[in-house]
Structure formats: C-alpha cells, structure tokens
Amino acid sequence: DIQMTQSPSSLSASIGDRVTITCRASQGISNYLAWFQQKPGKAPKSLIYAASSLQSGVPSKFSGSGSGTDFTLTISSLQPEDFATYYCQQYNSYPWTFGQGTKVEIK
Amino acid sequence: QVQLVESGGGVVQPGRSLRLSCAAYGFTLSSYGMHWVRQAPGKGLDWVAVTSYDGSNKYYADSVKGRFSISRDNSKNTVYLQMNSLRAEDTAVYYCAKEGYDGSGSYPDHWGQGTLVTVSS
Numbered sequence: 449d450i451q452m453t454q455s456p457s458s459l460s461a462s463i464g465d466r467v468t469i470t471c472r473a474s475q476g477i478s479n480y481l482a483w484f485q486q487k488p489g490k491a492p493k494s495l496i497y498a499a500s501s502l503q504s505g506v507p508s509k510f511s512g513s514g515s516g517t518d519f520t521l522t523i524s525s526l527q528p529e530d531f532a533t534y535y536c537q538q539y540n541s542y543p544w545t546f547g548q549g550t551k552v553e554i555k
Numbered sequence: 556q557v558q559l560v561e562s563g564g565g566v567v568q569p570g571r572s573l574r575l576s577c578a579a580y581g582f583t584l585s586s587y588g589m590h591w592v593r594q595a596p597g598k599g600l601d602w603v604a605v606t607s608y609d610g611s612n613k614y615y616a617d618s619v620k621g622r623f624s625i626s627r628d629n630s631k632n633t634v635y636l637q638m639n640s641l642r643a644e645d646t647a648v649y650y651c652a653k654e655g656y657d658g659s660g661s662y663p664d665h666w667g668q669g670t671l672v673t674v675s676s
Contacts, residue, residue, distance in 0.1 A: 480657075480660045491667060491669055492650070493666070494655070494666075497655065498660075503664065535599065537600070537662070537663075539661060539662045543614070544590070546600040547599075549600075
C-alpha cells in the first residue's frame with residue numbers, strides 16, 4: 449500500500465497568513481493526488497484534484513502543486529472559514545490512502 | 556446538483572450484520588464508480604471499498620475483505636454496503652463518495668453526509 453504522510457500534523461496561523469501543507473507519498477504517484485477540507489461534524493469537501501486542478505466552485509486562494517512523491521497545498525490568505533482539517537489522498541492505485549490530516553487552527 | 560444520502564447506521568453488537576444504503580440524486584449513477592470511506596471517532600479517513608459503474612469490478616480494503624460487500628442497483632439509484640461479522644474497530648462514520656474524473660484517473664469529488672455505525676455490546 450502507498451503511505452501518505454502529511455506535515456505538519458497541526459499548525460496555528462492568523463487571518464491573512466499564507467499557509468502551506470506538505471504531503472509525501474511512499475512511492476511515485478504521478479499527479480494522482482487530491483486535497484480535501486473537513487470541518488467538525490461535516491463531510492470532506494473536495495478542493496484540488498490531479499495535484500493542481502481546482503475543483504469547481506472552490507476559491508482560487510487554494511492551490512496545489514507537485515508530482516511524483518512530493519506535493520503541497522497552499523492557502524494564500526487564510527480566512528475564518530478556512531480553519532479546518534485538510535487531508536491529501538492518492539488515487540494512483542487501490543487501496544486509496546489518505547494522509548493523517550493537518551489541523552489548521554487560529555493563532 | 557449532486558446529492559448523496561446515506562442511511563442504515565446504528566448500534567449493533569459485535570459479530571452481527573448491518574446494511575448501509577447510499578441514495579444518489581442529481582446525476583446518472585450508472586455512469587460512475589462509487590466508494591465507501593469511513594472515519595473512526597476523532598481519527599482520519601479510511602477507504603473501505605469501490606464498485607465500478609456497472610458493478611462488474613469491486614475492490615476492498617484488507618481490513619474488511621471477506622466481511623463487507625459493496626453492491627449497487629442503478630435502477631434504484633442506490634449503492635449498498637453489506638457489513639457482516641462486525642467488530643468494535645468498525646465503529647465509524649461511513650461516507651459514500653462519487654467518483655470524479657480528471658482525464659486519466661478518478662477521485663472522490665462528492666461525498667454524502669455520512670451515517671454512524673457503532674459496534675458495541
């Protein structure tokens with residue numbers, strides 16, 4: 449199975465900050481990488497697919513990059529509604545696997 | 556718009572069975588692969604199973620293989636997860652998710668609200 453490792457596991461940031469979350473795959477996955485946002489008690493919401501493509505309806509402050517084994521999710525200017533847990537997920541092969549999550553909290 | 560509504564969760568004793576349903580609205584279910592993903596309380600996301608658009612191909616996580624079975628009835632716009640021999644570690648919110656296509660691969664682009672399964676005596 450492909451292991452997905454996110455860093456950091458949590459971070460504290462202020463409104464307006466630029467935030468970057470990293471995801472590393474245990475083997476190459478090309479660009480078969482998605483990012484999700486999850487708020488407490490809610491279902492995950494798709495943000496990014498194919499490593500860098502923005503899901504329809506998602507604001508452009510979210511961006512993704514990377515290929516192979518190393519990927520990043522960037523939020524350009526953190527807003528109150530962005531405080532949540534973020535997950536990366538590989539869909540290169542079954543079983544699909546997720547990173548452990550990065551919780552973004554208010555500083 | 557796309558809507559997925561899960562049902563069938565509840566409290567069940569270890570060793571017993573439960574069947575979850577996922578009703579699909581707003582898109583043609585027969586054109587898409589469908590997945591079940593679970594999340595134990597306070598934990599991360601854990602992929603469970605997938606069925607291809609026509610039900611001809613199915614894959615399972617090792618942790619549920621031989622105990623869980625995914626199926627679909629496209630005429631009823633519904634996907635199912637039959638869970639047998641349930642264990643305490645199966646306690647989780649179970650989400651169904653629709654596949655989206657990026658041109659060469661598929662990923663979960665829409666998720667239901669989830670249904671909670673609690674395995675406890």
